[in-house]
Amino acid sequence: MAKEKCGNCNGTGMADCPMEYGGRCPDNCPACGGKQKVKCQDCKGTGKVDA
Ligand SMILES: [Zn+2]
Numbered sequence: 001m002a003k004e005k006c007g008n009c010n011g012t013g014m015a016d017c018p019m020e021y022g023g024r025c026p027d028n029c030p031a032c033g034g035k036q037k038v039k040c041q042d043c044k045g046t047g048k049v050d051a
């Protein structure tokens with residue numbers, strides 16, 4: 001099965017934090033822990049998805 005670059009994270013495996021704080025997330029953000037990025041759910045952090 002062919003793999004394609006994930007469009008959600010643009011192949012990085014990391015997507016912007018989905019929490020909407022209207023700016024940067026606080027250090028205690030439950031989703032990203034303040035890193036502003038979370039593992040991409042579409043590709044499970046691999047950066048690739050099934051074509
Ligand atoms: Zn992805």
Ligand SMILES: [Zn+2]
Binds near residue numbers: 031033034035036
């Ligand atoms: Zn966050």
